[in-house]
Amino acid sequence: SQQGEEDPQALSIQEGENATMNCSYKTSINNLQWYRQNSGRGLVHLILIRSNEREKHSGRLRVTLDTSKKSSSLLITASRAADTASYFCATARMDSSYKLIFGSGTRLLVRP
Amino acid sequence: EAQVTQNPRYLITVTGKKLTVTCSQNMNHEYMSWYRQDPGLGLRQIYYSMNVEVTDKGDVPEGYKVSRKEKRNFPLILESPSPNQTSLYFCASRGQNNSPLHFGNGTRLTVT
Numbered sequence: 001s002q003q004g005e006e007d008p009q010a011l012s013i014q015e016g017e018n019a020t021m022n023c024s025y026k027t028s029i030n031n032l033q034w035y036r037q038n039s040g041r042g043l044v045h046l047i048l049i050r051s052n053e054r055e056k057h058s059g060r061l062r063v064t065l066d067t068s069k070k071s072s073s074l075l076i077t078a079s080r081a082a083d084t085a086s087y088f089c090a091t092a093r094m095d096s097s098y099k100l101i102f103g104s105g106t107r108l109l110v111r112p
Numbered sequence: 113e114a115q116v117t118q119n120p121r122y123l124i125t126v127t128g129k130k131l132t133v134t135c136s137q138n139m140n141h142e143y144m145s146w147y148r149q150d151p152g153l154g155l156r157q158i159y160y161s162m163n164v165e166v167t168d169k170g171d172v173p174e175g176y177k178v179s180r181k182e183k184r185n186f187p188l189i190l191e192s193p194s195p196n197q198t199s200l201y202f203c204a205s206r207g208q209n210n211s212p213l214h215f216g217n218g219t220r221l222t223v224t
Contacts (some may be wrong), residue, residue, distance in 0.1 A: 030210060033213075040200065040218065041218065042202055042204075042217045043155075043202070043204075043213035044215070045214075048212060061135055065223045088154065088155070090213075099170075100157075101157075101212065102114035102147075102154045104152055104153060
């Protein structure tokens with residue numbers, strides 16, 4: 001069953017704008033990870049946030065985690081055309097931390 | 113270069129003809145996993161392996177087999193492929209628990 005669900009399913013923005021994607025999940029987690037996928041290629045890990053962390057930054061990426069609401073957001077600031085890709089959240093459950101459950105992703109289009 | 117290598121990249125076959133998709137990683141990772149990706153369904157785990165000779169079912173194991181005789185290799189076997197196994201397949205590996213997954217570039221399989 002799906003654990004992480006991303007919102008929106010698709011997002012189109014102008015270059016230079018910020019992009020925000022949300023992820024909701026159902027059960028307690030050990031950590032939450034965000035991945036990026038360029039069209040038809042393998043996923044690339046972006047950032048991992050542990051359940052005891054609330055916010056994390058990496059370059060133009062900012063991730064927040066609210067365990068009380070079982071939700072996370074990924075913010076990409078000053079977007080570039082090269083950021084066009086699909087973005088997936090993946091949750092590592094507390095009861096089976098070896099296993100990552102992926103959501104169905106947000107397709108981001110950054111228009112030049 | 114640290115990588116996960118899958119072969120072939122594209123495969124077209126007919127119903128019932130046994131096939132193997134190979135996966136190899138050069139990072140000495142203990143954990144390896146196979147996923148399939150279908151539109152609107154995200155990534156679903158087929159099988160995973162926590163170490164040599166240790167394999168376990170994921171969420172959608174029916175119609176698939178795996179083996180883990182060596183640490184670096186984790187082949188996916190379809191004994192009798194059917195059209196509903198037409199999909200994009202990814203192999204992934206990781207080191208210690210909860211570290212990020214490294215993905216291969218995918219195998220696009222079409223079963224007619």
